[in-house]
Amino acid sequence: MASQTQHAFSPIDLHMHSLASDGTLTPAALVSRAHGAGVRVMALTDHDNTEGLAEAESAAVALAMTLIKGVEISSVWHDQGIHIVGLFIDPEDQVLQEGLARVMAFRDWRAEEMGRLLAGQGIADAAEGARNMASSPMVGRTHFARWLVQQGHCSDPADAFARYLGRGCHAYVPSDWIPMPEAVAWIRHAGGLAVLAHPGRYKLSGTQLRALLTEFRAEGGAGLEVSSGSQAAGDREHLGRLAKELEMAGSLGSDFHGPDMGHAAIGRLLPLPDGVLPIWQRAGFALS
Ligand code: AMP
Ligand code: MN
Ligand code: MN
Ligand code: MN
Numbered sequence: 001m002a003s004q005t006q007h008a009f010s011p012i013d014l015h016m017h018s019l020a021s022d023g024t025l026t027p028a029a030l031v032s033r034a035h036g037a038g039v040r041v042m043a044l045t046d047h048d049n050t051e052g053l054a055e056a057e058s059a060a061v062a063l064a065m066t067l068i069k070g071v072e073i074s075s076v077w078h079d080q081g082i083h084i085v086g087l088f089i090d091p092e093d094q095v096l097q098e099g100l101a102r103v104m105a106f107r108d109w110r111a112e113e114m115g116r117l118l119a120g121q122g123i124a125d126a127a128e129g130a131r132n133m134a135s136s137p138m139v140g141r142t143h144f145a146r147w148l149v150q151q152g153h154c155s156d157p158a159d160a161f162a163r164y165l166g167r168g169c170h171a172y173v174p175s176d177w178i179p180m181p182e183a184v185a186w187i188r189h190a191g192g193l194a195v196l197a198h199p200g201r202y203k204l205s206g207t208q209l210r211a212l213l214t215e216f217r218a219e220g221g222a223g224l225e226v227s228s229g230s231q232a233a234g235d236r237e238h239l240g241r242l243a244k245e246l247e248m249a250g251s252l253g254s255d256f257h258g259p260d261m262g263h264a265a266i267g268r269l270l271p272l273p274d275g276v277l278p279i280w281q282r283a284g285f286a287l288s
Contacts, residue, residue, distance in 0.1 A: 010269040012287060014043040014068060014279070015085060015197065015225065015253020019135040020052030021072075022142035024258030027052035030266075031059035031067065033259075039267040041280075041287050043087055043253065045070035048103040049138055050091035066287070068280075071096075072197060074103055074175070075183040077212055080204065081175035083197035085225070086187035087251070088283045093190035100186075103178055104137065110173045111139045117171040118144075118164065123153060126171075141165045142257070157261075180212075181219045193222040193283055195251045200228065200235040213246055223249030223279045226272055229256065229264030240273035250276035 017023030018030045025033060027044060034042045042065065044056045053069050060067035071086045089096060115127025129147035131139050145160035154160040164171040187194040196216055199209060213224060226239040227250070243250045250272045254264045272278055280287050 008268050008270050009038065010227070010252055010267055010271060011039055012041040012252065012280070013039050013254050013256070013267045013269060014041075014070065014087060014195075014251050015045050015072070015228075016042065016256040016266065017046055017072075017258075018044060018052040018056065020044075020049060021046035021136065021138045022134075022140050022257060024261060027056035028059040030256075031056050031063065031065065034266045035063045035065055037266045039065075041066040041068065042266075043068040043070035043085075045072040045085050045087075045253070047072050047083075047138060047140060048074055048100055048107065049136070050089070050097075050100070051136060053091050068285075070192075071100070071187075073100070073183040073186070074107075074177040075180050076175050076177040077180045077215070079175075080202055080208075080212075081177060082180065082202060082212070084180065084183045084187070084221075085195040085197045085251070085253070086183075086190065086192040087195060087279060088285075089187060089190040089192035091190070093186075096186045096190035099178065099182065106176060107139055110176075111144075113173050114141075114144060114165075114171045117173070121164070121170050123148070123151075144171070180216060184216065184219045184221050188220050193249070193279060194220065195222060195249075195279060196224040197253075198228045198231075198255060199224050199239055200231055210242070210246075213242065213248065217246060217248055221248070222282055223251050223277075225253055226250035226276055227252035227269050229254035229268065230262070236270055237273060240276045243276050248277075249279040249282045251279040 018027040118126040130143040133143040145157035148154040148160040
């Protein structure tokens, strides 16, 4: 049989951000843009909070789209910052919300600490500047990056990460996030499925990634993102093989942050490789 051309488009996109974290669109505008792109099933997965979900849900209902309620929790495993996406969560769940409040409190402290570190580099008032760049209580490095660019200290956000905000830079605060097992437990308590986000983006060897996934699965982790927005060649196939071998489900998501935020576009994704169990089937969702 002739090999099939694989188009980098998926009508299902289970990882994106709105103004409720470090995206640049309102939840309603994000849903509308996803609809316009041809996406029919989407998850909103803002960092460490679920404040955008109600607005996204209303917008999705109006457009006859399916919104899967999600969150992306900042977590840590053996000093390595990792992100865990929770899908199909109940945002009303108290255990989840108390947990997210702890992460947000660390974010607040970290923003002040980053402000102090930047002041030590001769850049004053950065924490306040970053808070002003944010449209919600969630302040992150992206907001610092935008402020550093606006103030003329950096040429673009990538430059801000390379010079100030990235791991090992002067304003980098070690990731004292929530240990992986706790993040998984909160997601499960909220009825959700825990998915390791963009596994190719961590500085982990193949052996370390396998160890992480094995522990993650033992804690109740359900799957991993096999197809991501900006992915190195071969990553999808490699992660697909890992998912099958470890009998974990596969998810896919663009990690879209906004129209002017780099290369990731909504739905610009290759499909899951053959034989990988889609995460929505784990959730009992029949998506056409
Ligand atoms: P935080 O969760 O506050 O530590 O910020 C992490 C966020 O920063 C990620 O979710 C991305 O949106 C963004 N980010 C990380 N690395 C870079 C980079 N090199 N250039 C631009 N944005 C980045
Ligand atoms: Mn982000
Ligand atoms: Mn992430
Ligand atoms: Mn993300």
